[in-house]
Amino acid sequence: MNVSDSLWFKNAVFYELPVRAFSDWNGDGIGDFRGLIDKLDYLQWLGVDCLWLLPFYPSPLRDDGYDIADFRTVDPDYGSLEDFRELLDEAHSRGMRVLTDLVLNHTSDQHPWFQQSRSSPASPYRDWYVWSDDPRRFPGARVIFTDSEVSNWTWDPAANAYFWHRFYSHQPDLNFDNPEVRKAMLEVVFYWLDLGLDGFRCDAVPYLFEREGTNCENLPETHAFLQELRREVDARYHGTRVLLAEANQWPSDVVRYFGPFGGAGAAPAPEFHMAFHFPLMPRLFMAIRQEARRPIVDILAQTPAIPDNCQWGLFLRNHDELTLEMCTDEERDYMYYEYARDPRMKLNIGIRRRLAPIVDNSRREIELMNVVLFSMPGAPIVYYGDEIGMGDNIYLSDRNGVRTPMQWNVDRNGGFSKAPPERLYAPLIQNPIYSFQAVNIERQFQDTNSLLNWMRALIQLRHRNPIFGLGGISFLSPANERVLVYLRRLPKSAHRPGEGPDELPGARCVLVVANLSRNSQAVELDLSNFAGWTPYEMFGEIAFPPVTTTPYQLTLGPYGYFWFRLEAPGGQFE
Numbered sequence: 001m002n003v004s005d006s007l008w009f010k011n012a013v014f015y016e017l018p019v020r021a022f023s024d025w026n027g028d029g030i031g032d033f034r035g036l037i038d039k040l041d042y043l044q045w046l047g048v049d050c051l052w053l054l055p056f057y058p059s060p061l062r063d064d065g066y067d068i069a070d071f072r073t074v075d076p077d078y079g080s081l082e083d084f085r086e087l088l089d090e091a092h093s094r095g096m097r098v099l100t101d102l103v104l105n106h107t108s109d110q111h112p113w114f115q116q117s118r119s120s121p122a123s124p125y126r127d128w129y130v131w132s133d134d135p136r137r138f139p140g141a142r143v144i145f146t147d148s149e150v151s152n153w154t155w156d157p158a159a160n161a162y163f164w165h166r167f168y169s170h171q172p173d174l175n176f177d178n179p180e181v182r183k184a185m186l187e188v189v190f191y192w193l194d195l196g197l198d199g200f201r202c203d204a205v206p207y208l209f210e211r212e213g214t215n216c217e218n219l220p221e222t223h224a225f226l227q228e229l230r231r232e233v234d235a236r237y238h239g240t241r242v243l244l245a246e247a248n249q250w251p252s253d254v255v256r257y258f259g260p261f262g263g264a265g266a267a268p269a270p271e272f273h274m275a276f277h278f279p280l281m282p283r284l285f286m287a288i289r290q291e292a293r294r295p296i297v298d299i300l301a302q303t304p305a306i307p308d309n310c311q312w313g314l315f316l317r318n319h320d321e322l323t324l325e326m327c328t329d330e331e332r333d334y335m336y337y338e339y340a341r342d343p344r345m346k347l348n349i350g351i352r353r354r355l356a357p358i359v360d361n362s363r364r365e366i367e368l369m370n371v372v373l374f375s376m377p378g379a380p381i382v383y384y385g386d387e388i389g390m391g392d393n394i395y396l397s398d399r400n401g402v403r404t405p406m407q408w409n410v411d412r413n414g415g416f417s418k419a420p421p422e423r424l425y426a427p428l429i430q431n432p433i434y435s436f437q438a439v440n441i442e443r444q445f446q447d448t449n450s451l452l453n454w455m456r457a458l459i460q461l462r463h464r465n466p467i468f469g470l471g472g473i474s475f476l477s478p479a480n481e482r483v484l485v486y487l488r489r490l491p492k493s494a495h496r497p498g499e500g501p502d503e504l505p506g507a508r509c510v511l512v513v514a515n516l517s518r519n520s521q522a523v524e525l526d527l528s529n530f531a532g533w534t535p536y537e538m539f540g541e542i543a544f545p546p547v548t549t550t551p552y553q554l555t556l557g558p559y560g561y562f563w564f565r566l567e568a569p570g571g572q573f574e
């Protein structure tokens, strides 16, 4: 096994950002492509390999751009299509790739397709959406936006019928049973990939089809279309583009979106290169509050292996609420109790807060969470602003509290925009702990001890050690349950340094030790299989006492951690 260029995503560090929130070039109070281009040097400095841009298409913005009114251009608020092309060129010239959101499942009700569809039963677009006289169809499908919707059907007086929607009632679902819809959406895909885009984060993929007597999620028809999508993309772009699935499902259901790998019920053909690991995310937060490794170990035990040419997308926070859909009722209650004491912190089935405020701005916890995330099997995705510990505003509606302007420096509007403050698309965070005067890029850039510089070092360490993206994982079970311990190992087949052009640099065996507790802990590890080996602490390249056949003893401070490279006597190779 080696990391060929087409598998770049396996070892990439991703960075998610809304163009609107990042940097405003023309001073209208809204971030734009030129502003983002201006900040690409920063992202390159940080070590980002791939950007994921949230939707920037024309939209009434009732779901922050996931309600698309035109799939084939950019909203003028962000610039022109030419600016977008330039963004791609500028990113590529810095060795960075770009993914954007592909929203297949639905459109805005303002999309001309829907406007025509509702206008008359005779419209050629009528069948592009899912219409019914009876709102009792598909009763097995759950409502996803539980705080705002009571049903997946909404009455449309213009059409004199109900239309189907899995999200907001202004976001009608497209009818994927209609071959013209499938064709039109494939053309949207080609349109953007032809411009040179590197791939898509594919929104809401489990919900494309509806069938009576099912929950309308993960249906065979949906998988069949996604296989067609992959086949077309691979054929047309010779395997150079990447598809990342947003399928908020249990691991056993998500793995089916990767494709064939011999597991029971696996898809007969490839679908996605990557999929988010949704259930792991809340369990990382659960584990540090419970001071117990069990939630993490259990969910990974339930996660089937995935094909070698696929990868998990791992994240702590994103632009949505911290979703608790993939939790048991008990786990959910626990999470709400611990992390959402104020009812305003809750939204739908989740918690609408950013990383730093969730952990009460504890630098130690932020580091620990990232150290675990960056050493788990998968590719980490950083949400803009979390690299400096930005705060949130729970008094803004919906999920807008975690989508406020990026904080660059102490200038007007935190350096985000030269517009008058009242003209900004959203107010900056005012709270003195998290305000731009306290938390901003420029200040943390200059401070060698800042979270930003620590995050950069973490990203660099990860880049030097492809083992984190490629190696296997096995957990150790020390008696102290508060300490999470796992080994990452490259398979024997992985190329070693000096063995040709595809050689893999870095460690071949890494031991991760993480103290999930707020208090210091001691732990004894059975490392007898490694007797004679030397652990090197990877952040400082510090040799620790060699391993013997007796239990290896370690002590860790509150939320302390170690990444050890284990080296065999006489070199790092066994």
Ligand code: NOJ
Pocket (backbone or CB within 6 Å): 063, 066, 067, 103, 167, 203, 204, 246, 319, 320
């Ligand atoms: C998932 C997106 O992440 C979310 O922001 C959006 O509201 C829904 N899909 C509907 O498009």
